[in-house]
Amino acid sequence: IWGGLKAIPGSLPWQVSLQVRPKGGKQVHRHICGGVLIESCWVLTAGHCIDQKHEMQAVVGGLVLGLEEPTVQTLEVEEAIVHENYRESPNVVSNDIALLRLKSNKGTCAKETQFVRKICLPESPMHDGSECTISGWGATENALYSDHLLDAKVLLINHETCSSNEVYGSVLGSGMFCAGHLQGGVDSCQGDSGGPLICKQNQAEFIYGLVSWGDQCGRKNKPGVYTQVSYFLDWIKSTTRAALERSA
Ligand code: 4AZ
Numbered sequence: 001i002w003g004g005l006k007a008i009p010g011s012l013p014w015q016v017s018l019q020v021r022p023k024g025g026k027q028v029h030r031h032i033c034g035g036v037l038i039e040s041c042w043v044l045t046a047g048h049c050i051d052q053k054h055e056m057q058a059v060v061g062g063l064v065l066g067l068e069e070p071t072v073q074t075l076e077v078e079e080a081i082v083h084e085n086y087r088e089s090p091n092v093v094s095n096d097i098a099l100l101r102l103k104s105n106k107g108t109c110a111k112e113t114q115f116v117r118k119i120c121l122p123e124s125p126m127h128d129g130s131e132c133t134i135s136g137w138g139a140t141e142n143a144l145y146s147d148h149l150l151d152a153k154v155l156l157i158n159h160e161t162c163s164s165n166e167v168y169g170s171v172l173g174s175g176m177f178c179a180g181h182l183q184g185g186v187d188s189c190q191g192d193s194g195g196p197l198i199c200k201q202n203q204a205e206f207i208y209g210l211v212s213w214g215d216q217c218g219r220k221n222k223p224g225v226y227t228q229v230s231y232f233l234d235w236i237k238s239t240t241r242a243a244l245e246r247s248a
Contacts (some may be wrong), residue, residue, distance in 0.1 A: 003186035004135075004140070004152035007151045009114075010114050012196075012198075013060075013061070013113075013115055013116050014119035015135055016034060016037055016045070016195075017035065018035045018045055018057075018100075019058075020178075021054065032051075033046065033195070034135070034137070034193065035100065035195065037116070037117070037119065040104075041102045041107075041110075042098070042100065042101060043058050044236070045210065046097065046210050046225035047082045047086035047097055059073070059074060060075070061115040062114040063215035068145060074107050075110060077100045078101045078103045081099045081239055082097075083232070096227045098194075110244055119198065120206040122229055124230075128156050129156060131153050132153070132154055132156060132200075133197070135152075135198075138193070141185075150170075152187075154179040154180045155181065156177065164179035175232065176226065176228060176242075177228050178226070181223070184218050184222075187219075195210070197211070212225050213225050
């Protein structure tokens, strides 16, 4: 996160650190992406975060990577499901969304505590100009990756502005939206991918976007591009339902 501040303990209880370990290797886990807890056994993240060659784990309830915090819960990923129309091209990623099913213990995965809680899915679209919050352990203006979980406020930018020639032009597709500050400085960055953009409506917080891509970080007229979670609600619901039926 560029232009962020250290998160207050317990203020982002749905935040996930997605970590990998090479299969069979003795190496420790390393943070690769963010994610968001939507059910005790389900994490939403970006499609480009999934690397089937690695064993993945979802870490929730932590603030500082590499510290042994008593609030942390570490959950193994049982199955990673990338959207069937996920595509990567040189300057745009589309349908950048994936679901992680966590390994359960008698039907429970993440346990709700003061530091671990699921986030609600969106019901209605947000207005352009709304202020929302991004968070993650990704690159900052000073360093590649942050040990501390950081957060920052961003504004939702309308599709016309973001598709203008000075910004991203015609590459911006459906199921994506831009957020940030066109003057630059405050933005998500590498390592924040798959993590949350949270908005508030009627006092309730919900997951509105997932960090997806951008032309570098914090640059003027190059805001962050986010996967629009509301666009994928049917996919999320049918995919989680189908996976539960498969495992029943
Ligand atoms: C990345 O490389 C990345 N400024 C993530 C977010 C943004 C740019 C790049 C948005 O994963």
